[in-house]
Amino acid sequence: MRVPYDFNVNNEYCLMKSKLVLFVLLVATFTVSAQWQPAGDKIKTRWATQIDVNNVLPEYPRPIMERGEWQNLNGLWNYAILPVGKQKPANFDGQILVPFAVESSLSGVQKRVGSDNELWYQREFTVPSKWRNNKILLHFGAVDWKADVWVNGVKVGQHTGGYTPFSFDITPALVNGNNTLVVKVWDSTDEGYQPRGKQVNKPEGIWYTPVTGIWQTVWLEPVPETHIENIRITPDVDKNILAVQAITNVCTSAAKIEVKVKEGSRVVATGQAINNLPVEITMPENVKLWSPDSPHLYDLEITLWDGNKQLDKVASYAAMRKYSMKRDDKGIVRLQLNNKDLFHFGPLDQGWWPDGLYTAPSDEALEYDVVKTKELGFNMIRKHVKVEPARWYTHCDRHGIIVWQDMPNGDRSPEWQMRKYFDGVERVRSAESEANFRKEWKEIMDYLYSYPSIGVWVPFNEAWGQFKTREITEWTKQYDPSRLVNPASGGNHYPVGDMLDLHQYPAPQLYLYDAQRATVLGEYGGIGWANKEHLWEPDRNWGYVQFNSSKEVTDEYIKYAEQLKQLIRQGFSAAVYTQTTDVEVEVNGLLTYDRKLVKVDEDRVRKVNQEICNILSK
The missing domain is CATH 3.20.20.80 (Glycosidases)
Structure with missing residues (x-):
């Protein structure tokens, strides 16, 4: 029976089991890490020799809207390539280094998939106990092209489009301890109608190798029940106004958005709005404009309030330019x-x-x-x-x-x-x-x-x-x-x-x-x-x-x-x-x-x- 996601379950048995699972995972990761290496014999950049499979692209992936807590899921995952329509594989072909496309050298695989096949991924993860009482979002930077996602056998979402980020609230599918994440990807490259840039199945001249599957960071993020989903920043140089719209997951007039504009630690302008309206902030008279010669950025602190209670807070930045x-x-x-x-x-x-x-x-x-x-x-x-x-x-x-x-x-x-x-x-x-x-x-x-x-x-x-x-x-x-x-x-x-x-x-x-x-x-x-x-x-x-x-x-x-x-x-x-x-x-x-x-x-x-x-x- 699946134990629901409940961080209040905390007894000696669960603690011992978690420590054992963590030890096994660490040993397995160390063993496979020692075996991983780039595939093929093509030229490589100097950065290819510096990759740590246990710390791949560790930087926060969304600097325009940043929270302090997150968990990177990049690293070694199981993978399999199966004909279209097959069920989740019982056994996998090996391991792939996410987020490098399966056709790439750094994936450690360097195999083609094609429109007749689907690419399967699997990995385990645990959710930190300090994230209790939060919703847990699963983020993908980009997956080319059609992605289906399961957590613990529960379908949590589907996305099409190879170039944009997407996320799913996976909280109801989570369990205590180990969770299993499975992703299935299909991509026809240049055989279909979808946008694919310079990718072709037969590279030559100005046309290049196909890219299939996960190719940007995968990560987890805890958010409050009511939270900021997206922000939309619009400068108006002529009026000297910066408009910041914070889009929340719940349409409620009770929530108030407060924006602080900062230079270093100094607050230089503020503004507030309710009813999901943009916050229109009058900037200082001596406002600094952004240009290639002087790319000045202002830091933003965006807070979602319910009365005097802080619901959510994100860090961002903006520029005044036209x-x-x-x-x-x-x-x-x-x-x-x-x-x-x-x-x-x-x-x-x-x-x-x-x-x-x-x-x-x-x-x-x-x-x-x-x-x-x-x-x-x-x-x-x-x-x-x-x-x-x-x-x-x-x-x-x-x-x-x-x-x-x-x-x-x-x-x-x-x-x-x-x-x-x-x-x-x-x-x-x-x-x-x-x-x-x-x-x-x-x-x-x-x-x-x-x-x-x-x-x-x-x-x-x-x-x-x-x-x-x-x-x-x-x-x-x-x-x-x-x-x-x-x-x-x-x-x-x-x-x-x-x-x-x-x-x-x-x-x-x-x-x-x-x-x-x-x-x-x-x-x-x-x-x-x-x-x-x-x-x-x-x-x-x-x-x-x-x-x-x-x-x-x-x-x-x-x-x-x-x-x-x-x-x-x-x-x-x-x-x-x-x-x-x-x-x-x-x-x-x-x-x-x-x-x-x-x-x-x-x-x-x-x-x-x-x-x-x-x-x-x-």
Whole structure:
């Protein structure tokens, strides 16, 4: 018989049993840990050698809304790959290191799953006794694509969507002592309609290895019976107001939200609201604005009250900043930050890793790409057809990098690749496909809404699954009027949204111009160098143009940069260089795929990049 979840059960027998179970688990974990190692012989980052299987990605996974108590469930889990429709396996195939996808080296497995199979996970966990009298939430950072979850044989939830976090209240399913968590995942990669970015079943060129299953942190969190589920932060620079909406799990007018805005330990502004209304806080007259040159963040303390009783409390942060557009004295529509012209300039960032695929081997590695981008003199990153873990966006917030966020593409047939970008023909999706696109795009926007660094939403890229462009763009703009919308980066162009986005390889060209919107260069460059010591594969490497040394690559980069300067004066208001790193057989990166070599002269590139970023402020 299942003993219900009751922390008040506390006798000598239970205590001895718990200690015995803990001892067995520690011995088992130590034994398997000694056997775990990365799979395969591909190149790896330096962080791959630093992984501790008992302490994988230990950082708090949701810095925009933080509580003090939580439990990380990353580590070694049992796994099995079974045909679709089979029941939970009686025996497992081995162990997998969560949260690395099963196809990755760092999972310790490196196996394909495919649409005919399902991936099963299992692990045990215990709930700390000090969490009694709380609800227990089970959080997943991201699982690609369809996840079914059981706790102690009780179905606790299902989620579809490979890029956004989700959670379940698992309290009724818990028992004292050991609990068993089982997850089943199905993903068809490029055989279905779901968004999947650059993943394909047959990787080549600009298309990469599939990612299946859990690929972000799994964790437990205790919360009060009435608690804050989400927060939505909106700055208004013109009115000098910061709006903070705390969304609770219970719609009750009795609850009051109090927000304190802090600089260090000093409270600089406060506000309160009831009836689930946003707290509108008047900021100090000497408010500090966020920008790439000065990425100032205010700490937030958000408290939920019932009278004088504190129900819940979370820590967050916010920035005062404004994204907008304005016509300059030459009639060119320019992007603005805080009501000043700013040329957005940064790399196309795919967010792939040779050892972890979608998952960086450590938080230091995740932050490294952001830091290196800033050190190279850029002020922006276009996050290309992928969504990152929450901590990546916090790194951008802290270091002062504007983010253009793509919707991961999907539902694209081979013949659609060959269509011209300007023929005015749009793909017709099935009702199921369209509904899923809208669901996942809204979830992505909700997930990232409060991060100050997000400046531009990009729902489509190069006609990859592009449909109902006007309708989707207008909905995106209406749903979040605080940001700019790039309707189709390099795709089928329609007079909607805030930008006309051109793609041109390798050298920049201004071949179309929009006098009513900002004209931007969404992709250019792709200067390749296949450095022999840092290749995913020794042969089969690909680049838009190929060179053989750092000096040659840097010279070509500077040549394109000087051409770009002239085109900015003629009408470009932003540009995206391809790309941050090499990815698999694509060798167009400023860095090698293993992040061990910066392929350009950093000083020369930084100098010209800073000139470009500041060109409109002179």
